[in-house]
Amino acid sequence: MRHQDGTKVASPEQIQEWMKQTMDWIGGIAAQNKFVSGTGLPFDDARVVLKQNSNNVVTNGPFGEIKETIGGFITVRAESVEEAVEFAKGCPVLQGEGNSVEVRKIARNDGIH
């Protein structure tokens, strides 16, 4: 789940509403027995380590120069990429203009995937 602009500050009510929508979305996938695991990545206490003039520089949060941030990821059990895409379409993150959900396979360590 990618957020286009992490600097925007939302109201507590708005955050609560997003939380509910996210939980309902994940619950809906779990109700189809397709949920494997989920990891939310909150922005508070986030740091970025970057290389500047051959030094490692630590900054607060990923929101300085980079526009796009990752809000979290979930792992689902899908029959096909099309099914996974259908799940992704329901993600509440997509309500934000410019946000995106990327669908990726998990490497199986079998030398092929």
Add this chain to the structure above:
Amino acid sequence: MRQQELIPHLFRTEFRKITAVLCKLLGVEHIEAAEDLASETFLAALETWTFKGIPENPTAWLYAVAKNKTRNYITRNNVFSTKVTTEIIYSRRDKEEIEIDLSEQNISDSQLQMLFAICHPSIPAEAQVGLALRILCGFGIEEIANAFLTNKETINKRLFRAREKLRTEKIKIELPSAVEINNRLQTVLLTLYLLFNEGYYSESDSNVLREDLCLEAMRLASLLTDNEQTNQPDVNALLSLMCFHASRFDARKGENGEMILYHDQDEKLWNQELITKGAYFLRTASHGDRVSRYHLEANIAYWHTNKTDTKEKWEAILQLYNRLLQIEYSPIAALNRTYALSKANGKKAGIAEAEKLNLVNNHYYFALLGELYTGIDNKKAKTNFKKAFELAKTHPDKQTIQKRIDSL
């Protein structure tokens, strides 16, 4: 109490105690013998009491006879010469008489230890529940067969294999080490959970049998909360869940034994004492850093102890189901979650979510769709209820669905 009532009553309460103590005493090699000795004790009671009348203290009489029969068995079969129980010979060598301890304390200790032995990971879940019913709850083979909707031979085979497994795996009847308790506790809890559900959702027609199963599961869970080592948050959460469910026993039974669904129940028939107990155990469960499925299910059950339909209530229930399904999927949880979602987010959202579940072999699935379409598209509601009717297996279920069809 007259003899016809007294013996079955004592059988209910004492058979399991005698069996557990004897299993513990004789070791896992002799589980069947322990069951037989306990059965023979009751047979002796039936024969003797018919002629000589009921003794002054029937329980003490049973214990004395059980002790005698056990001593004879030990001498006759030279039980203590077998390898498994060598420790017992050494520890008892100088004692003239073998001590058979039927005190309250030893009974509950033996039952608790037996519970952990039965829940050894090498024994399949079905057999664990069966063995628990036989040895820890004193159920007859026929009663177990009824509870599982199968025949006596199947149960006998299942129990035989389970006892065999206990023997070949050389499982000791003891409370495992603290680490092993934690490893095995989840299996123990699952067995008790299944035992309770077997009663609560059983398709068996006998209401008495159903309630007995539930009460036995609660009794065994209480053994765990009464013991310091096993009195853990998960256990309290499970017992809390059982109390909340059991509080609705009387309310969910109609005059003709038919099932009354939650929203048609008379709240005045809910057992307040059990609800209070449930709340107590839920509070006790709220320690530690792990939220188990039992915590979530107990919380859901807690919200159901208040029948008022508020948005807050259904929102809370929905979020609990969302979390529960991430830990432990089950079709029934998926259906209940969808119902809660329709209450919290509206029927249209509910229908959209329900259609995705696609549980086409489950009559509850079509009953839910019927319920959600009611008032929105009654024709679709009827089609779904009819499918549910086709798939429903029991008479009470069909009756309930028929009522919904008629009301459309």
